[in-house]
Amino acid sequence: MALIELIDLNKIYNTTAVPVHAVKDVNLSIEKKEFTAIVGPSGSGKTTLLNIVGGLDKPTNGKVIIDGVDLSTLSESKLVEYRLHHIGFVFQAYNLIPVLTARENVEFIMLLQNVPKAERRQRAVEVLNAVGLSDKLDIRPAQLSGGQQQRVAVARALASRPNFVLADEPTANLDSTSAEALLDLMEELNEKFDMTFIFSTHDAKVMKRARRIVTLVDGKVDKDERTR
Amino acid sequence: MYLSLSWRNIWRNKKRTLILAASVFFAVLLAIVMRSGQLGSYAYMIHSSAKLLTGYLQVQGKGYWENRSLDKGIHISPEDIERIRKIENVTNVTPRLEAFALISHLNHTKVGQIIGIVPESETRMTGLRDKLIEGEYLSSDSLALLIGKGLAEVFQANIGDSLVIYGQGAYGQMAVALMPIGGIVDLPFEILDNSLVFMVLPRAQEIFSMENRITSLPIMIDDIRHLDHVLEDVSVIADDHWAIMTWDEMMPDLKENIEVDNVSGMIMLAILYVVIAFGVLGTVMMMVSERTREFGILISVGMRKSRLIVVTFLESIFVSFLGAVAGMIASVPIIMYLIEHPIHISGEGAKIYENMGIEPIMNFSGDPTIFVSQALVVLAIALVTTVYPYLFIRRLDPVRALHG
Numbered sequence: 001m002a003l004i005e006l007i008d009l010n011k012i013y014n015t016t017a018v019p020v021h022a023v024k025d026v027n028l029s030i031e032k033k034e035f036t037a038i039v040g041p042s043g044s045g046k047t048t049l050l051n052i053v054g055g056l057d058k059p060t061n062g063k064v065i066i067d068g069v070d071l072s073t074l075s076e077s078k079l080v081e082y083r084l085h086h087i088g089f090v091f092q093a094y095n096l097i098p099v100l101t102a103r104e105n106v107e108f109i110m111l112l113q114n115v116p117k118a119e120r121r122q123r124a125v126e127v128l129n130a131v132g133l134s135d136k137l138d139i140r141p142a143q144l145s146g147g148q149q150q151r152v153a154v155a156r157a158l159a160s161r162p163n164f165v166l167a168d169e170p171t172a173n174l175d176s177t178s179a180e181a182l183l184d185l186m187e188e189l190n191e192k193f194d195m196t197f198i199f200s201t202h203d204a205k206v207m208k209r210a211r212r213i214v215t216l217v218d219g220k221v222d223k224d225e226r227t228r
Numbered sequence: 229m230y231l232s233l234s235w236r237n238i239w240r241n242k243k244r245t246l247i248l249a250a251s252v253f254f255a256v257l258l259a260i261v262m263r264s265g266q267l268g269s270y271a272y273m274i275h276s277s278a279k280l281l282t283g284y285l286q287v288q289g290k291g292y293w294e295n296r297s298l299d300k301g302i303h304i305s306p307e308d309i310e311r312i313r314k315i316e317n318v319t320n321v322t323p324r325l326e327a328f329a330l331i332s333h334l335n336h337t338k339v340g341q342i343i344g345i346v347p348e349s350e351t352r353m354t355g356l357r358d359k360l361i362e363g364e365y366l367s368s369d370s371l372a373l374l375i376g377k378g379l380a381e382v383f384q385a386n387i388g389d390s391l392v393i394y395g396q397g398a399y400g401q402m403a404v405a406l407m408p409i410g411g412i413v414d415l416p417f418e419i420l421d422n423s424l425v426f427m428v429l430p431r432a433q434e435i436f437s438m439e440n441r442i443t444s445l446p447i448m449i450d451d452i453r454h455l456d457h458v459l460e461d462v463s464v465i466a467d468d469h470w471a472i473m474t475w476d477e478m479m480p481d482l483k484e485n486i487e488v489d490n491v492s493g494m495i496m497l498a499i500l501y502v503v504i505a506f507g508v509l510g511t512v513m514m515m516v517s518e519r520t521r522e523f524g525i526l527i528s529v530g531m532r533k534s535r536l537i538v539v540t541f542l543e544s545i546f547v548s549f550l551g552a553v554a555g556m557i558a559s560v561p562i563i564m565y566l567i568e569h570p571i572h573i574s575g576e577g578a579k580i581y582e583n584m585g586i587e588p589i590m591n592f593s594g595d596p597t598i599f600v601s602q603a604l605v606v607l608a609i610a611l612v613t614t615v616y617p618y619l620f621i622r623r624l625d626p627v628r629a630l631h632g
Contacts, residue, residue: 084530
């Protein structure tokens with residue numbers, strides 16, 4: 001069974017005079033351990049698709065089935081719980097909590113999961129070690145570089161032990177060296193821990209690192225190719 | 229961690245936090261000073277009036293207050309008077325016999341009020357001796373009268389002149405006496421000054437056929453806050469034989485004036501509260517608006533809205549609590565100073581006080597409940613403003629929040 005199945009997915013925004021068809025008839029199946037890039041020009045529906053897969057947005061019609069669970073059957077509060085326990089998020093602008101240290105940011109997700117304090121500490125340190133930030137545990141985000149902040153964001157996403165990680169343009173705010181380093185890290189985590197990554201990008205360099213590239217044009221899947 | 233997160237969040241924008249805390253601080257400070265001034269002045273007015281006229285409490289014969297009949301006079305034994313005097317917080321008791329009679333001098337006759345007093349305890353309560361402007365104050369066995377300056381003027385009478393007292397004593401007995409004026413006092417109210425005649429209690433009892441009986445036993449206490457427990461203790465001694473009247477039953481006009489003034493004071497406070505509430509609300513709205521994206525992130529990664537509401541609620545509690553406690557602490561030395569150095573009132577305001585026989589000063593109250601209650605009210609108002617973040621977060625769409 002596929003980890004993620006998108007069936008006849010459509011998303012239409014009726015907030016303007018002319019309805020915007022952001023996602024059109026998307027059918028997609030993503031297996032465990034995949035390292036998939038959703039690519040396409042600006043406005044092609046990448047972020048909308050990721051939001052729907054992440055349970056943040058609801059499709060106008062169609063189904064999102066994750067690990068056999070149809071997200072449309074979950075109530076608002078169950079959906080929040082589902083996101084917390086099954087999906088890791090990495091955002092373009094890092095979006096760490098500025099008043100918490102790197103370790104506390106990672107711990108925070110586990111606090112929401114009611115993980116006991118000692119275990120939280122241990123897992124936060126482990127995961128920050130894994131992303132190469134063992135010496136930045138007690139540093140606040142403002143004192144970290146963009147690349148380091150995004151590593152903390154990845155560590156935060158992994159700390160909840162999700163089924164997969166959704167990353168919306170994770171390298172968009174990084175310089176090329178930091179972007180490469182982040183992709184190295186994601187690849188390593190994918191290989192070492194079998195973590196499934198789905199990320200959106202419009203950067204050609206980033207696309208090359210993906211093992212599967214799904215290209216969206218005007219909300220439709222234009223191409224779905226496996227590179228390796 | 230939620231506590232820690234909230235605490236750290238409030239210091240993310242120090243200026244905003246300090247402005248919010250300062251607005252709560254000044255609201256609490258102002259509210260406490262205003263309320264302390266109001267309640268202090270009321271207590272002072274009640275105390276002064278009670279001292280001058282009725283006492284905080286009076287023991288009377290049952291039904292006396294309704295028709296002021298000497299037939300309702302009571303005998304209170306010296307032992308019972310002593311028991312009342314010894315009640316905690318009672319500062320003075322003084323027996324009185326009050327009666328109305330015609331008072332004549334030469335060709336003038338006027339209705340006046342005769343008050344039989346125990347001179348020493350009376351002056352301890354009312355300061356009557358200090359109001360003497362001519363002649364001598366009464367001694368315990370004095371046979372002379374003490375009359376108001378206004379009455380002396382009406383009669384064109386001087387010290388040594390005699391007045392005829394003609395009235396009705398208890399149970400229809402005649403009450404007639406011819407007594408010399410021994411002293412003239414300047415009483416604060418015109419109505420009192422033009423009608424009061426004091427004599428020693430035994431003489432009044434003799435004239436009005438009230439042997440060993442009095443019409444009232446005014447009781448003074450140190451502070452109005454102790455009224456309830458003194459009333460309770462006096463009731464035990466009275467044991468349903470006597471009626472006990474409190475100051476507000478005997479001076480309903482004063483009570484009404486205080487209530488009216490209190491309402492206007494409360495309106496002023498309410499205006500202050502509303503201004504502060506909007507100030508705090510404005511800051512809270514700004515804070516929420518600045519953090520919309522952050523709220524969106526937290527909800528996206530799996531934070532329940534209810535937990536996020538708790539975090540923002542804790543933030544408001546911290547800031548409001550800081551301001552409220554600081555305001556309360558800062559007000560203590562200010563109020564203590566004002567209690568020691570009351571504000572002297574001048575102009576028309578002073579005349580109103582002086583006409584009431586009260587020194588024209590604005591007193592302040594150090595009642596701890598004022599400090600706590602005002603701080604709690606302002607704190608509660610600040611907390612009510614957290615309804616905004618509550619509603620904001622409840623309606624927040626994380627996708628929209630994420631994209632600004």
